[in-house]
Amino acid sequence: MRIDVVTIFPGYLAPLREALLGRAIAAGLIDVRVHNLRDWTRDVHQAVDDAPYGGGPGMVMRPQVWGEALDDVLGDEPARLIVPTPAGVPFTQATARRWKDEPRLVFACGRYEGIDQRVVDEYASRMPVEEVSIGDYVLVGGEVAVLVMVEAVARLLPGVLGNPQSAEQDSFSDGLLEGPAYTRPVVWRGREVPAVLRSGDHGAIARWRRDRALERTAKRRPDLLAALPEDALDQRDREF
Numbered sequence: 188m189r190i191d192v193v194t195i196f197p198g199y200l201a202p203l204r205e206a207l208l209g210r211a212i213a214a215g216l217i218d219v220r221v222h223n224l225r226d227w228t229r230d231v232h233q234a235v236d237d238a239p240y241g242g243g244p245g246m247v248m249r250p251q252v253w254g255e256a257l258d259d260v261l262g263d264e265p266a267r268l269i270v271p272t273p274a275g276v277p278f279t280q281a282t283a284r285r286w287k288d289e290p291r292l293v294f295a296c297g298r299y300e301g302i303d304q305r306v307v308d309e310y311a312s313r314m315p316v317e318e319v320s321i322g323d324y325v326l327v328g329g330e331v332a333v334l335v336m337v338e339a340v341a342r343l344l345p346g347v348l349g350n351p352q353s354a355e356q357d358s359f360s361d362g363l364l365e366g367p368a369y370t371r372p373v374v375w376r377g378r379e380v381p382a383v384l385r386s387g388d389h390g391a392i393a394r395w396r397r398d399r400a401l402e403r404t405a406k407r408r409p410d411l412l413a414a415l416p417e418d419a420l421d422q423r424d425r426e427f
């Protein structure tokens with residue numbers, strides 16, 4: 188997969204080159220290119236924003252510079268354009284799973300009060316464009332959202348995670364939150380690891396883990412339980 192990110196703060200994307208993702212990039216599993224939007228400005232001040240039509244607080248990012256940048260970055264290679272925005276469709280694990288098979292993702296990272304809407308409208312007329320949000324809170328720009336989305340997608344790509352089973356069995360893969368995890372020592376500050384996890388009874392362990400996942404999901408995210416398909420829970424599951 189090729190990933191392009193256009194931003195006025197390229198340094199914000201430096202964490203992509205660290206640790207697991209950094210190794211995946213170095214191994215050629217992912218091709219990540221970060222572009223500075225200001226490279227497409229033509230004025231001495233490298234202006235990328237202007238006052239909003241209709242008034243209101245803050246500034247809006249100008250369409251011209253975005254158009255020139257995206258025309259260049261996109262070239263003729265098919266891609267999906269992702270535009271982070273607080274007003275976007277929620278980004279979920281299902282989104283990450285859908286995007287992992289894309290040959291190329293291009294992220295348009297805005298700042299200020301956002302990017303002139305005509306940029307989205309222009310590119311949506313010729314390619315898949317998604318305006319997405321990573322959550323119900325407000326950030327200062329799109330860069331952190333891109334870090335989140337790139338990591339969520341990249342970890343699903345073959346060879347990126349040391350243990351591919353992690354991606355298959357992680358939270359949300361079965362629609363439930365993951366239950367608690369434990370490792371050595373068996374007793375820590377007087378707190379003991381649940382005996383079932385040391386029993387060697389794999390059936391009992393699987394049941395215990397599912398019970399804890401159901402319990403945690405019912406308590407913290409009842410909306411996820413409600414969204415499960417009818418046949419996802421058996422009678423016993425419904426006791427939580």
Ligand SMILES: N#Cc1c(N)n[nH]c1-c1ccc2c(Cl)cn(Cc3cccnc3)c2c1
Pocket residue numbers: 271272273275296297298299300301302319320321322323324325326327328329332
């Ligand atoms: N994804 C996501 C996401 C999220 N979950 N919170 N905030 C954002 C996000 C994404 C993109 C931008 C761009 Cl461009 C500018 N801002 C600042 C802003 C603040 C208030 C109102 N409008 C824009 C962004 C915030």
